Amino acid sequence: MTPGTIITSLQNPWIKKVRVLKEKSRERKKTGQIVIEGRREVALALKGGYTIDTVFYCPDIFGSSEFLPPHHHMIQLSRPVYERVAHRGSTEGILVIAKAKEHSLEHLKLKKNPLILVAEAPEKPGNVGALLRTADAANLDAVCIANPKSDLYNPNIIRSSVGCVFTTQVAMGSSEQIIHFLKQHEIKIYCAALSAAKDYISCDFTRATALVVGTESEGLEPLWLEQADQNIRIPMRGEIDSMNVSVSAAILIFEAIRQREY
Numbered sequence: 001m002t003p004g005t006i007i008t009s010l011q012n013p014w015i016k017k018v019r020v021l022k023e024k025s026r027e028r029k030k031t032g033q034i035v036i037e038g039r040r041e042v043a044l045a046l047k048g049g050y051t052i053d054t055v056f057y058c059p060d061i062f063g064s065s066e067f068l069p070p071h072h073h074m075i076q077l078s079r080p081v082y083e084r085v086a087h088r089g090s091t092e093g094i095l096v097i098a099k100a101k102e103h104s105l106e107h108l109k110l111k112k113n114p115l116i117l118v119a120e121a122p123e124k125p126g127n128v129g130a131l132l133r134t135a136d137a138a139n140l141d142a143v144c145i146a147n148p149k150s151d152l153y154n155p156n157i158i159r160s161s162v163g164c165v166f167t168t169q170v171a172m173g174s175s176e177q178i179i180h181f182l183k184q185h186e187i188k189i190y191c192a193a194l195s196a197a198k199d200y201i202s203c204d205f206t207r208a209t210a211l212v213v214g215t216e217s218e219g220l221e222p223l224w225l226e227q228a229d230q231n232i233r234i235p236m237r238g239e240i241d242s243m244n245v246s247v248s249a250a251i252l253i254f255e256a257i258r259q260r261e262y
Contacts, residue, residue: 035097116141125150
């Protein structure tokens with residue numbers, strides 16, 4: 001496009017491309033491209049080493065161009081077009097198309113004595129985002145998602161993780177693959193379970209550790225409970241027998257950090 005041109009139509013091919021990438025997981029996988037919107041999210045993606053292909057911004061909303069990532073392919077959007085294509089209203093007038101990363105187990109770079117979170121078959125994008133946000137807050141070495149049910153670059157995951165999906169090492173695979181990986185690297189497996197489990201506070205998380213959580217409705221599949229070095233529980237004081245998965249994960253993670261720091 002000619003420099004300075006502002007897209008004012010939702011029928012523009014660029015706008016159609018952005019919308020299909022946002023809405024279709026199949027298109028993201030086929031092209032290897034994702035859409036990121038918001039100053040904070042774009043900044044975290046750059047910090048996380050993501051390559052940006054195209055920058056779209058709305059001058060009326062964005063204001064100063066000082067933040068704009070250095071890139072030769074920058075396209076202006078009119079305010080009505082931006083407001084229709086943006087996933088939410090508080091993204092400050094910028095969105096980009098970027099290259100997705102590889103998330104196989106083989107690409108994980110682990111430090112000595114790692115602390116890893118494993119989430120088995122998380123169903124809700126909001127829960128995945130919350131888990132990634134917790135992982136970032138704790139500066140975990142990695143998050144592994146077993147039997148994933150959501151595309152990692154689902155806009156709802158990006159939004160609920162507040163961009164932490166870009167700054168956290170994430171790997172995906174089957175339960176069998178992740179268990180093999182953990183055992184191969186001599187990482188102890190502690191699985192959150194409701195029964196036949198040990199109180200988490202009495203466990204030793206100071207060695208290489210993977211904390212494994214399942215869904216609130218089903219818990220972990222039997223394979224994890226069978227292969228665990230120890231099944232663990234968080235004692236419930238009230239009438240219910242479980243908490244939101246991100247809350248449970250946070251309790252376990254920060255207990256592990258407490259043990260490692262003191």
